[in-house]
Amino acid sequence: MRTWLARQRSLLDFALGSLWRRKGKNLALTAVYALTVAAVASVLFFTGALRAEAARVLAGSPEVVVQRMVAGRHDLLPAGHLQALRGIRGVGEIRGRLWGYFHDPTPQANYTIQVPDRFWGEEGQAVVGQGVARARRLAPGSPLDLVAHDGSTLRLRVRELLASGSELVSADLVLISEADFRRLFGVPPGVYTDAVLTVRNPREVSTVAAKVAAALPDTRPITREELARTYESIFDWRAGLSVIVLGAAVLAFVVVAWDKASGLSAEERREIGVLKAVGWETSDVLALKAWEGAAVSLTAFGAGVLAAYAHVFLLGAPIFRPALQGWSVLYPQFRLVPEVGPYQLATLFFLSVAPYTAATVVPSWRAATVDPDAVMRS
């Protein structure tokens, strides 16, 4: 075992020396390789972090949302429906929600206007998210004028700003009282935007949803699990699409690697010829080539993963962010929490190292089996 290790160490030593002798060519290849790994890794890390962020947000959302549908469109829910929901066994708390979207022409942005469960301000006051505050340059005490449904002006005063820690969900949020909400949108008393309900036994969520659909045929129950599944497929789809687009880059890199590995310079051929003439076996040269490949792959893989980590988690993924997360005027500014595990690294390995290895194995063998006699003569 010790002699085997010593032999591998010597081979690695020789391989590194051999790579260093042609440092220009090998450094260029490693840099391109690392760049390819970094691009794919950025996509995986970014979508992984977004998915984890979405899961964290959804964990605090209600188990079932009930929306009324009229002619296939979402409509206001009468308060009488809440009574019907109360009769369903297994349902815990039920609450009618008031929320809507408001287009503000000044910053050309959409706000989410919501009446919280228990609004802690008074009528005429608003609590706004950081994104809205940035767009309208608001601070506590500033006036916030909104044009109501009938053209009149609803004058609100900012009570406070929402904490920036919750910005992913609260950037575009404006919290107001129920009376102000109904005046702003002209929503009559006794109707709600939708209803949320909790389910006492989490395993019965789908049964409760089925009961809701049966009891109120004009409604649509949406479970938290369905929302989570939708987010998962959106992020997976975006990541997969980006990986396919980057596949062209990986393929181009593989062609470059194959070309580099098969186009041996006269100097390299002579080197291998001399090695074999002094007694190296074909298997030794193959092991040397394998170590060279491993050194290049590991360096590029490590550098690429580190670069992607820095790009995504330190710089906020400026290259992929617009494509992968969606777009909005009031897009939240949030820091991604690193979510890197063995699964992403194994995926990355197959998307980068496997094609590289497959492309270079035959050229390496060709190099290892050159005839020393023929090389010396040429």
Add this chain to the structure above:
Amino acid sequence: MILHPGALALLVASVATAGLLLHAAGHGLVILRHWDLSSGSELQLRLERRTYLVSTLVGWVMAFELVSLFLYVFTADALAPLFRGAMCAAGSLRAAPGGYQVLVLKLAGAVLAGLWLLLDHADRQGFDYPLLRPKYAALLAVAPLLLAEAWLQLRFLTALRPQVITSCCGSLFGRSGAGLAGDLAGLPPRAAAAAFLAAAGAALLAAVALRRTGRGALPLALASALLLPAGLAAAIAWVSPYVYELPTHHCPFCLLQREYLGIGYPLYAALLGASVAGMGAGLLAPFRRIPSLAQAVPALQRRLAGAAAVLGAALLAIVAWAVLGSNLKG
């Protein structure tokens, strides 16, 4: 088709594996047909060079097979939220036809590729290519299996549709579950434990005996061949309820989850490693009589026996830790 990065990586891996394997099998066929060691012809010289290429190619195939076995389970696990009713890999693998067949083929592929590499290693110890014909015949036999696995995996991944309602591991690996999964979960835990401990104990004893005396390779191979199915059955029927501390939960995939400290990884790795090392020692036994391998094969067998003993002991230690350290008693 689901555009999931893990699924794409698996497809890339299977294309790379199939490509390398076809290349290797093509060379293997030519070598088998035209090999003549006594000849000094140009062709023979070329064929001798190609043997190195085939060994290298299959070495990579083996590495890819092993990593892809874990990536496959990982990906199935990661896809679970997309399917209604699926909670882990158990549900995802049932979301389209062929999921479990691919898993079984991947497992078989990893074992066979490991054994082939041992054969190849032994062959290279002799100066006259003593195992060349059995080695290449075995390669041609294994290649269709791995190609079938690549094809089935492609069909499985392209057939996945997110809206499919599948079963969760609780019902699949519950005692009332149908098919092999339900049968395995329904095995009496004591019987599964006894079969596993008997196979592991026999393999461990045989490995120690082979390491010390150089005899007993065939009993070791037999015990190791039994250890793999017995170990998998015991993981489902006996060990998993202790890990989950829930007598009704028998899922073999949840063992890989973070909340159970990923105990499945060392457990399955030790099981696979011990089985392959033990079977390999037995596989090499008939070749001790070949003059050019008379020295090398016994030494290799002893090394394999040592590896089988260490991995077998590690496997028993992990199982003991999971069972004795659990709050589930009885």
